[in-house]
Amino acid sequence: MSCFAILLAGRVDATPALRAALSGSRIIAADDGLRHAASLGVTPELWVGDFDSSPPTPPAGFADLPRETFPADKDRTDGELAIDAALARGATSLILVGALGGPRSDHAFAHLVLALRLAAAGLAVECFDGIEHAWPLSPTPRRFDLALGTQFSILKFSDLAGLTIAGAKWPLADVAVPFHSILTQSNEAAGPITVTVREGAAILLAQVDPAVR
Template sequence: MKRFALLLGGPLLATEALKERLKGYRLLAADSGGRHALALGLVPELWLGDFDSSPPWLQEALPAPKEVLPREKDLTDGEALLRKALEMGAEEVLLLGALGGRLDHTLAHLALAFALAEQGLRVVLSDGLAWAYPLLPGTHTFPLASKTPFSLLPHLEATLEVEGARWNLPLTPLRATTLTLENEALGPIRVEVASGRALLYVFGA
């Protein structure tokens, strides 16, 4: 499987655990996402963007091959980088720096993630601490450690079932609810999406 990690411009906690997780992934960066590469001590194989968010010191400090885009365009540097990863044959994508920061960008990243999942790609979004998994209809299992906190959100509505949690959920239609926030895994969990779409949000895993 061709696995890519994309460094985007949102907040990212550059931990040793994240650095370890990136082994086996091809690393690409979008504009100011290059600062995360420095924090991780890694050099992306491609650094793409219009570089309006990357100060001169960052461009001097990061020795990565650049692809410069025009400032006036119909997509963000992050989406352009995602398209580049797909052209390179990506089958699994980690969108790092995709959560938090600007809400408009976070919502756009989630929409892109669901669109990719519908194309058959495995997609995960993270800020280095929390991990978000877009879920389509079907059965999904996650090997979570005991006491791992998580939330499960309908997006925007879904019929969901959860097993293996402190608060299991029988098959239930949900929309616009906080019922499935702040749960806790007892170990591996199983999520059934009978209809609609959902987002699994795991903290610290």
């Protein structure tokens, strides 16, 4: 499996857990996402984007970084361009770093939609910024090794059918949850949890315990 990490411009806390998750991954930076590289201790192999949100000169140590420059007026985000570059290099799994939080809520929403699209295409994908961790869900039951008491929510992007959550403070068994319901907000892990969604698009978003970051 070829794992790539995409550095995006959102919030990042360069915790030991995040740095460990990036170990062994190839790195591509999208526009201002390059600013996270130094704190994460990584060197991207490529820097892509329209560079409208980047400083005029790259951070120290990255002056010779290969670039792919795109016009500001385009129909894909810089994050999409970076993901496309990773896929062209053979990526089979992706970590989207800096995909959550940050000054632009629309960017965070777009990154979650991208994660769902990529997962539907068969890629292993997650979003991780050291503070929150997110994974697209599927009909295949998946175990998540969350620490006891970890807060998590199921973010819905459609009506859901067959939602099952085992191992949580508030478990669910094969329930239908309409898109507008807040039922899946703010659950707690009682240890490792297993989640299944038979039909619909959803993402598990977990808060990372500061004690294990």
